[in-house]
Amino acid sequence: MTAFTEIGFLFRFLPAFLAVYYITPAKYRDWALLMGSLVFYAVGEPYFILLLVAAVWLNYLFASRIAHFRRRKKRRSQKKSAMWLVTAIAMDVGLLAAFKVSGALLGASVLPLGLSFYLFKMISFQADVYSGEIRELPSFWQTAVYFTMFPQVASGPIMRYKEGRWAQDGREYSWEKAEEGLWYFAVGLSTKVLLADRLSILWKDISVIGYESISTPLAWLGAVGFSMELYFDFWGYSLMASGICVMLGMPFIRNFDHPYAAKSMGEFWRRWHMTLGGFFRDYVYIPLGGSRDGEIRTVRNLLAVWLLTGFWHGGSPNFILWGMLLFALIAIEKLWLWKVCQKAPFLGRCYVLFLIPVTWIFFAITDLGQLGIYLGRMFPVAGSGISVNPWDALKYLRLYGGYLAYGAVWCVPGVYRFFEKHRRHPAAAALTAVLFWLSVYCIVSMGNNPFAYLKF
Amino acid sequence: MGWTWIKKCPVFFLLTVSGLAFSLVGLAGRFSMYKGYEFQALKEPFLVLMLEGAGKGVAPWEVCFGQRASGKGGKETVATVGGGGQNIEDFIEDDSGAANDGMEMDTGRESADGTDASADAGAKGAEGTEDAAKTDVSAGLDAPADTGTENETIYEFQQVPEDYFNDAAFIGDSRTVGLYEYGELEMRADFFAKISLTIYDVFTEPVAKDEETGKRITVEEALGRKQYGKVYLMLGLNELGTGTTESFMEEYAAVVDKLRELQPDAVIFVQGIMRVTEAKNESDPVFNNANINEKNDAISRLADNKDIFYIDVNEAVCDENGNLHSEYTTDDVHLKAKYYGIWREFLLNHGIVRNRAKEG
Numbered sequence: 001m002t003a004f005t006e007i008g009f010l011f012r013f014l015p016a017f018l019a020v021y022y023i024t025p026a027k028y029r030d031w032a033l034l035m036g037s038l039v040f041y042a043v044g045e046p047y048f049i050l051l052l053v054a055a056v057w058l059n060y061l062f063a064s065r066i067a068h069f070r071r072r073k074k075r076r077s078q079k080k081s082a083m084w085l086v087t088a089i090a091m092d093v094g095l096l097a098a099f100k101v102s103g104a105l106l107g108a109s110v111l112p113l114g115l116s117f118y119l120f121k122m123i124s125f126q127a128d129v130y131s132g133e134i135r136e137l138p139s140f141w142q143t144a145v146y147f148t149m150f151p152q153v154a155s156g157p158i159m160r161y162k163e164g165r166w167a168q169d170g171r172e173y174s175w176e177k178a179e180e181g182l183w184y185f186a187v188g189l190s191t192k193v194l195l196a197d198r199l200s201i202l203w204k205d206i207s208v209i210g211y212e213s214i215s216t217p218l219a220w221l222g223a224v225g226f227s228m229e230l231y232f233d234f235w236g237y238s239l240m241a242s243g244i245c246v247m248l249g250m251p252f253i254r255n256f257d258h259p260y261a262a263k264s265m266g267e268f269w270r271r272w273h274m275t276l277g278g279f280f281r282d283y284v285y286i287p288l289g290g291s292r293d294g295e296i297r298t299v300r301n302l303l304a305v306w307l308l309t310g311f312w313h314g315g316s317p318n319f320i321l322w323g324m325l326l327f328a329l330i331a332i333e334k335l336w337l338w339k340v341c342q343k344a345p346f347l348g349r350c351y352v353l354f355l356i357p358v359t360w361i362f363f364a365i366t367d368l369g370q371l372g373i374y375l376g377r378m379f380p381v382a383g384s385g386i387s388v389n390p391w392d393a394l395k396y397l398r399l400y401g402g403y404l405a406y407g408a409v410w411c412v413p414g415v416y417r418f419f420e421k422h423r424r425h426p427a428a429a430a431l432t433a434v435l436f437w438l439s440v441y442c443i444v445s446m447g448n449n450p451f452a453y454l455k456f
Numbered sequence: 457m458g459w460t461w462i463k464k465c466p467v468f469f470l471l472t473v474s475g476l477a478f479s480l481v482g483l484a485g486r487f488s489m490y491k492g493y494e495f496q497a498l499k500e501p502f503l504v505l506m507l508e509g510a511g512k513g514v515a516p517w518e519v520c521f522g523q524r525a526s527g528k529g530g531k532e533t534v535a536t537v538g539g540g541g542q543n544i545e546d547f548i549e550d551d552s553g554a555a556n557d558g559m560e561m562d563t564g565r566e567s568a569d570g571t572d573a574s575a576d577a578g579a580k581g582a583e584g585t586e587d588a589a590k591t592d593v594s595a596g597l598d599a600p601a602d603t604g605t606e607n608e609t610i611y612e613f614q615q616v617p618e619d620y621f622n623d624a625a626f627i628g629d630s631r632t633v634g635l636y637e638y639g640e641l642e643m644r645a646d647f648f649a650k651i652s653l654t655i656y657d658v659f660t661e662p663v664a665k666d667e668e669t670g671k672r673i674t675v676e677e678a679l680g681r682k683q684y685g686k687v688y689l690m691l692g693l694n695e696l697g698t699g700t701t702e703s704f705m706e707e708y709a710a711v712v713d714k715l716r717e718l719q720p721d722a723v724i725f726v727q728g729i730m731r732v733t734e735a736k737n738e739s740d741p742v743f744n745n746a747n748i749n750e751k752n753d754a755i756s757r758l759a760d761n762k763d764i765f766y767i768d769v770n771e772a773v774c775d776e777n778g779n780l781h782s783e784y785t786t787d788d789v790h791l792k793a794k795y796y797g798i799w800r801e802f803l804l805n806h807g808i809v810r811n812r813a814k815e816g
Contacts (some may be wrong), residue, residue, distance in 0.1 A: 208787045423467065456652060456693045
């Protein structure tokens with residue numbers, strides 16, 4: 001039920017929760033949200049919910065210490081405030097690192113649901129309390145709602161505490177808001193189910209063949225397919241999460257801004273998983289000095305950000321490699337290429353669209369040996385593959401070309417904006433409904449019949 | 457509320473109305489047109505029934521016309537094993553006409569009545585014009601079908617050259633699709649294979665292609681138009697979740713009979729289902745090697761070692777515990793492309809060469 005695409009969430013939890021939420025008087029809706037969120041999390045993680053509750057409680061405790069000492073102007077108090085901040089962040093980062101490292105050592109994921117997301121919310125909260133961005137320490141219950149709210153607890157977006165009027169007394173309730181949120185939700189659902197989930201089968205098919213036996217065109221087709229799958233999966237999810245928030249009367253938190261339309265790598269990363277990028281920008285890059293203290297400092301700060309980004313995505317070495325590759329590309333761009341990208345946007349786009357799929361391959365393949373083989377098929381400079389079927393790309397283009405074509409269109413910002421702008425037009429509304437039910441149909445035909453997905 | 461309200465939130469309106477309507481249809485049809493569907497009212501909303509039905513071609517408005525044949529539901533349940541949801545079809549585009557050059561079939565001959573394989577037996581005299589003379593002992597197969605009348609030749613597996621496959625047809629599911637794509641046999645043999653093909657739909661799915669018109673045809677039609685020297689069959693993995701070994705074998709035997717009827721002169725190779733890896737074997741309640749072995753035992757009993765032979769590629773691709781070698785696969789089920797050569801070599805080592813002479 002903790003995935004938004006499960007039938008149990010779509011037709012049981014969400015409608016029931018919305019009904020309870022709206023029946024509850026506006027003054028008490030945070031209680032409904034807190035209870036709903038705890039139920040949601042407990043269903044997914046019956047044991048680790050204790051960890052979530054403990055983390056909420058400890059973080060609030062530390063935050064109140066930070067706030068307490070910060071209010072006094074004495075230097076000693078300021079020092080104590082800083083000490084509590086370090087303690088809180090050490091706990092949060094340590095918890096995350098412990099789970100990531102043990103996961104990497106055990107070779108299996110033992111990460112509690114949403115850990116990396118809710119801990120990042122907590123870290124940002126501590127830092128904002130310390131810096132005074134959050135001037136008055138909110139009540140424990142409001143903080144608990146912020147940390148645990150079910151639309152964001154599993155996979156973000158990593159909303160900041162001060163990001164818009166999400167708190168109970170600032171929420172707006174109207175039919176327009178409900179409609180808007182539902183539209184984001186339905187569009188996100190179909191982006192994920194009708195595009196990302198279909199394209200994920202292409203990626204699986206390629207691994208079944210074995211990377212050493214794919215042709216170079218298929219290797220590229222796979223890389224493009226994976227790039228789209230990853231985008232539609234996460235963007236679709238983010239739209240659903242923010243759509244639910246809007247339905248609850250909160251502001252829309254944007255997590256993706258059509259990244260594949262970027263004209264440089266730096267811009268791509270400002271448009272991709274924006275709440276994570278913003279986190280690293282505000283809590284790592286800028287505190288280290290950003291790009292103000294000369295080129296060497298800038299490069300060092302970028303290195304810190306990308307090492308952490310790599311590690312955040314996973315403990316295994318390929319993620320570190322992936323982070324380092326992006327660091328190198330973005331550093332080169334920042335120092336030399338940036339002006340070229342500005343002057344020749346077409347060139348910039350081509351370079352982004354060519355390089356991004358390559359970087360995603362580092363992200364996709366955790367086994368370094370296999371990663372090398374795949375890259376060798378993309379760039380067949382040293383030797384050819386083994387038992388390669390030269391026509392394989394045609395077969396997969398025939399099977400997945402339609403999804404790739406729809407996907408390419410859906411990557412164009414104008415297409416989305418047009419749909420968004422006219423979403424209340426009868427034709428657009430009907431299309432939204434059709435996409436929604438098609439998605440539900442796909443979920444049902446897979447979920448209800450476990451063998452349908454297992455076809456040999 | 458009213459018209460302006462609908463204009464204000466059309467998506468909300470459409471989804472609520474359609475959701476309610478779908479639920480009502482599902483509820484109303486629960487025991488009529490959706491009878492026999494796997495459904496747990498506590499776990500799933502009723503609209504699931506309507507969507508599932510729609511996927512099977514049951515139009516929701518049929519609920520108004522009362523009872524629909526309840527048989528439909530049951531029958532369709534079997535079909536969804538292969539066809540559930542958005543099908544990613546995987547037909548083989550078999551363009552090779554190359555198989556013709558190896559044809560040495562007596563196509564003018566009337567087919568024997570398909571039900572009895574031994575009807576042909578007399579024709580296979582013991583004339584030693586070809587390698588058949590060498591054959592004497594059955595290859596250690598427990599084959600009760602071997603009636604063993606004195607003057608019948610018993611054939612033995614032998615090494616054959618690649619052109620052995622020039623008049624071969626392969627029928628199977630995704631594993632056979634893989635053999636087609638990576639077994640380097642596609643220029644010689646004809647392949648009738650498709651992902652999720654089962655013994656139940658092997659003759660009805662349009663997996664073949666008419667060589668002249670390029671139209672999709674069924675295996676039955678394809679085998680009716682061209683005679684082969686060998687027919688290789690490997691099916692049964694997708695069926696593991698449906699029915700019993702008995703019901704499966706009933707269908708399997710009928711398919712083999714039909715093949716015999718359509719291809720009276722062909723050697724039929726019934727292949728044991730390729731097993732899965734240890735990891736899959738231990739975790740999957742359905743697709744495991746105990747189930748596969750049970751089916752394979754039953755399939756092997758169809759062999760008569762005269763014109764129907766059982767071969768088991770597991771001998772070549774499994775480890776000492778009888779599980780598919782884990783390094784041969786990434787999904788625990790399918791061979792990686794570079795290992796299909798093992799299967800081809802196995803087939804080359806298990807050729808049956810019969811004396812082709814007809815009486816006279």
